[in-house]
Amino acid sequence: MIDEIFRAEWGRVVASLVGFCRDVDVAEEAAQEAFALAAQRWGRDGTPAEPRAWLVAVGRNKALDRLRRERRLAEKLQLLPPPTETVMPATAIPDERLELIFLCCHPALAPQARVALTLRAVGGLSTAEIARAFLVPEETMKRRLTRARTKIKAAGIPFAVPGEDLLPARLGTVLSVLYLIFNQGYGDQRVDLAAEAIHLARMLAQLMPGEPEVSALLALMLLHDARRDARTRDGELVLLADQDRSRWNAAQIEEGRALLRGTDGPYAVQAAIAALQTEEPIRWAAVADLYARLGELTGSAVVELNRAVAVAETAGPRAALAIVDAVAPALDGYRYLHSTRAELLRRIGDPDGACRAYRRALELTTTEPERRFLERRIAHL
Structure with a gap:
């Protein structure tokens, strides 16, 4: 039970605590302590009627305890809203987890640090999981997170939701975060994380309807997630060519295709590839061409690896192997x-x-x- 609540509520609890104490580091530690206490008490006393409210209340107390220990209570209390007020200021952003993503994606932070911080705060991913997402050692990621938190404090970066005119400047990083959260959920069968990423992408599409890459990312997620149930059978992995297409979610595929607007951004190209992969037969030459275009846009070694898979279906395995060997040192x-x-x-x-x-x-x-x-x-x- 506590594991399910952690997965469902971690991002919301952290977002509420960040709004309360204006410090990601303090908020995360307080949330961890609140969940640990819940694991001890709920098994004995039962789960409260409002688990999130209980966790936020305990987290606030834990955050105040840490501030007292650090002897900065007087300074911090001037910044804290009274407990009866809303924990985050009213904004146009319709979900507090999405607010937290925009808060952490401050341009003063390095792009990878922004993504890593929000994966930890919103998705509840461990440092090891974030390191795997970035293809770096865990110690390297630990140092990056530490540096980012230090910079937030030293530079006095405000924990305030940016004005609507500033949202587009942070959009690229926000999209990266949502996609990585989705990938973590999709690749490791964490249905909750994938569903959360799709939900937040829907909210973002409502918030910024004029941004084609937002719709493209939502389309990409829907098209991939539509094949989830067919990716395994009796707990065993099933490759795309062997999947039972009757188990694909036809409504999600239709919605994903409808969201494609013919734009040429990275997420739009990936969504177009995902749409092609739902066709029968798959037009592998078109897939290879789109991966080549995506490689031009991103310079990504992973994209080249994916292009090799498509090339294997059109030009044969030896041509594909040459591509794979070229990117092997980086991957x-x-x-x-x-x-x-x-x-x-x-x-x-x-x-x-x-x-x-x-x-x-x-x-x-x-x-x-x-x-x-x-x-x-x-x-x-």
């Missing part, structure tokens, strides 16, 4: 580099090389369905 810690390379080696008749690559992917995977899939591939070879 050695990325499990899908090794699983893709293994599949291509298997297809060109190099079982030993394929086994080595599958084993490397197995070392890096974080989900049980993927683990079992890779083990079956190795056993077959």
Whole structure:
């Protein structure tokens, strides 16, 4: 029960506490202490009627305790609203978690630091999970988060929702955060995180209807999420070519396609690729062309890896393997580099090389369905 409440309420609790104490670090620590206390008491006394209100109230007390310990209570109390007031000021933003994302995406912070901070605060992701999303060691990410929090305090960055005229300047980072939260939920089967990202993207689309990349990101999420139920069968991973299309969510696919507006931004191109992948048969040459365009827009090694998958279907595995080998130095810690390379080696008749690559992917995977899939591939070879 407490795990489900953590997943559902973490972002809202942290957002409320940030509005109260104007400090992400204090808010996160207070939220953690509140959830820890809930785990102890609720099992004994039962879950309260309003779990979020209980957690916020306890979190406020914990935050005040820390401020007292740091001997800054008098200074901080001048900034705190009375307990009877709304914890965040009234804004045009319709969800407090979306408010928190815009709060953390201050332009004074490095782009990756903004994304990492909000993944932690809104998504409740651990430092290790955020590090995997950025393809960096956990210690590296820990240092980045520490530096970002230090800069917030040293520079006196205000915890205030930006005016509507300033929202577009932070939009790119906000979209990155939502997409990474979705990917964490989709890749690791965290349905709650993926659903939260879709919900927040819907809110953002209502808030900024004139921004085509917002609609494109929502389309991308819907098109991917529509295939969720078919990605596994009896707990085992099912590849796209083998998925039962009757298990795809046709309404989400239709909605996602309707949101495509023919724009040429990165999320629009990715959404167009996702739409092509729902067709039967898939037009792999068109997919490869779109990945080439996306590579021009992003310069991403991961995009090149995905292009290789499409090239394998049109020009064969050897042509695709050349692309994969070119990006391999930049993606050695990325499990899908090794699983893709293994599949291509298997297809060109190099079982030993394929086994080595599958084993490397197995070392890096974080989900049980993927683990079992890779083990079956190795056993077959």
